[in-house]
Amino acid sequence: MLDFLKAPIQSVQDFFVLSAKTIRGVFRRPHYWDDVFLQMDVIGFGSLPIVILTGFFSGAVMALQMSKALAQYGAVGKTGELVTISLVRELGPVLTSLMVAGRNSSGMASELGSMKVTEQIDAMRALGTDPVQKLVAPRLMATCSVLPLLTVVADFMGMLGGFVIAYTLLQMSPEFYWNSAWQSIGYSDIFQGLIKPFSFAVIVALVGCHYGLRTTGGTQGVGRSTTRAVVVASVWIFVLDFFITRFFVNI
Amino acid sequence: MSADPSASVLRFEGVSLAFDETPALDSVSFEVRRGETRIILGSAGSGKTVLLKTALGLLKPDSGRVFVFGGQIKDLTEARLFDIRARVGILFQEGGLFDSLSIGENVAYPLLNQRLLRVEPAEALRRAGEALRFVELEHTLEKFPSELSGGMRRRIGIARAVVSRPPLVLYDSPTAGLDPITAHTIISLIIKARDLENTTTVIVTQRYQDGIWLDNFRYNPKSGGLEPVRHAGPDKPGTMFSVMREGRIVFEGDRKELEGCRDPYVAKFVKRETSAPLRSRSGAGTEPRP
Numbered sequence: 001m002l003d004f005l006k007a008p009i010q011s012v013q014d015f016f017v018l019s020a021k022t023i024r025g026v027f028r029r030p031h032y033w034d035d036v037f038l039q040m041d042v043i044g045f046g047s048l049p050i051v052i053l054t055g056f057f058s059g060a061v062m063a064l065q066m067s068k069a070l071a072q073y074g075a076v077g078k079t080g081e082l083v084t085i086s087l088v089r090e091l092g093p094v095l096t097s098l099m100v101a102g103r104n105s106s107g108m109a110s111e112l113g114s115m116k117v118t119e120q121i122d123a124m125r126a127l128g129t130d131p132v133q134k135l136v137a138p139r140l141m142a143t144c145s146v147l148p149l150l151t152v153v154a155d156f157m158g159m160l161g162g163f164v165i166a167y168t169l170l171q172m173s174p175e176f177y178w179n180s181a182w183q184s185i186g187y188s189d190i191f192q193g194l195i196k197p198f199s200f201a202v203i204v205a206l207v208g209c210h211y212g213l214r215t216t217g218g219t220q221g222v223g224r225s226t227t228r229a230v231v232v233a234s235v236w237i238f239v240l241d242f243f244i245t246r247f248f249v250n251i
Numbered sequence: 252m253s254a255d256p257s258a259s260v261l262r263f264e265g266v267s268l269a270f271d272e273t274p275a276l277d278s279v280s281f282e283v284r285r286g287e288t289r290i291i292l293g294s295a296g297s298g299k300t301v302l303l304k305t306a307l308g309l310l311k312p313d314s315g316r317v318f319v320f321g322g323q324i325k326d327l328t329e330a331r332l333f334d335i336r337a338r339v340g341i342l343f344q345e346g347g348l349f350d351s352l353s354i355g356e357n358v359a360y361p362l363l364n365q366r367l368l369r370v371e372p373a374e375a376l377r378r379a380g381e382a383l384r385f386v387e388l389e390h391t392l393e394k395f396p397s398e399l400s401g402g403m404r405r406r407i408g409i410a411r412a413v414v415s416r417p418p419l420v421l422y423d424s425p426t427a428g429l430d431p432i433t434a435h436t437i438i439s440l441i442i443k444a445r446d447l448e449n450t451t452t453v454i455v456t457q458r459y460q461d462g463i464w465l466d467n468f469r470y471n472p473k474s475g476g477l478e479p480v481r482h483a484g485p486d487k488p489g490t491m492f493s494v495m496r497e498g499r500i501v502f503e504g505d506r507k508e509l510e511g512c513r514d515p516y517v518a519k520f521v522k523r524e525t526s527a528p529l530r531s532r533s534g535a536g537t538e539p540r541p
Binding site: 114115118119120122123124125126127128129130 | 329344368
């Protein structure tokens with residue numbers, strides 16, 4: 001009767017087993033540093049254009065929306081403050097992580113999935129290499145290193161986008177905008193804004209690798225794994241975001 | 252390892268393995284002795300590949316025991332299995348080459364990553380070059396797998412399987428999907444690898460011809476080509492055949508017994524007309540005259 005639950009429960013169990021093995025792999029030799037740096041380049045530098053664009057335009061759109069709402073209360077001067085807080089606490093981490101999930105969870109799932117269906121994962125094990133150590137741990141380490149950095153870039157670009165709107169359309173002086181933006185950020189916001197992408201990085205990397213390594217059914221299977229990886233990673237980013245925010249709101 | 256020439260190199264004892272309650276191996280038992288050539292015939296989905304992966308510890312059986320070089324591998328950790336696998340070469344069905352590595356790096360991979368085989372990168376590359384010369388593809392050292400044909404990738408896979416000179420080599424459907432000429436080249440290389448190092452060889456295949464070639468021919472290092480086997484030495488185990496069906500071994504015996512078997516499924520694999528075509532002039536890696 002409960003057969004329909006078997007596959008998802010098995011998948012969750014496999015995910016936690018993979019997570020435990022990967023975290024153990026991070027602290028165990030051998031470390032494949034070449035792969036870590038390669039992945040940092042692929043995930044970090046490769047995602048820079050989309051993160052810059054997304055950050056800039058989300059900041060600009062927020063400034064437009066906020067200024068309209070704030071104008072009703074005669075508080076247009078608060079635009080910089082609101083844009084900055086929203087970006088640093090929420091939009092920067094979440095949007096960046098979603099972008100990286102779309103780009104790299106799918107990339108990891110398809111790359112590892114292709115390796116799985118062409119027996120490269122088996123070959124790796126047969127030739128003396130632990131695929132978790134060689135493939136998953138470097139991706140986790142790389143994502144956890146670069147996602148907070150990408151978020152900082154997205155936050156700054158968002159603030160810049162907000163500034164462009166504030167300066168060109170709201171006639172706000174640069175000194176006023178940047179000063180109010182800077183003053184509005186507290187240490188708790190910065191901590192929250194960095195712990196989130198770090199946690200989301202774990203989801204982005206492990207979900208992508210998990211679905212990649214579970215791939216069966218040839219090229220169609222690779223497609224399925226890729227789609228699932230993006231969907232599941234995106235949903236879990238929102239779920240985890242809720243719990244982290246809930247925690248920080250309470251303290 | 253014992254010096255007994257008939258020592259068991261690979262043994263399955265009542266091995267069963269199922270995927271989602273569909274049995275892939277069902278009480279499989281057999282033994283491969285040192286120096287033996289074992290041909291495992293079976294149609295697609297009969298469990299041949301699963302059997303090879305189980306022999307390497309890549310898949311864990313649900314029940315039964317697997318012995319490699321006399322030691323049981325079922326309960327070994329992955330780290331211990333790496334040490335066992337260092338003495339086993341394998342050719343995967345599609346070659347299993349790493350797309351992101353050059354051919355040289357692919358072939359040198361076991362020498363750089365197997366704990367027990369590890370050598371300096373320069374030495375690994377030199378030996379990779381030697382192995383590529385063995386399969387007559389030394390010019391591909393800098394190329395990538397995607398630049399090669401299916402048959403060439405299979406030959407590179409053989410080079411990688413034998414680069415560490417393992418005493419046991421497993422071949423997963425080495426001729427599947429290849430044209431007859433390329434298939435012959437592959438089998439010639441397998442014979443050459445087997446006879447030069449006197450390795451124990453296990454081949455799973457759908458083609459009975461592969462078994463006949465391996466049974467009928469041997470590599471002559473003096474002439475650098477294949478020659479018919481006139482008589483099997485008394486101290487040398489010959490070629491044994493097994494036939495798999497739906498995860499079970501339904502036949503086990505030598506070629507004579509196989510050809511005399513009345514079982515309709517087994518008889519389907521036996522085609523007498525395929526026993527002739529190989530000529531003794533054909534060296535490994537050379538193309539035969541069809």
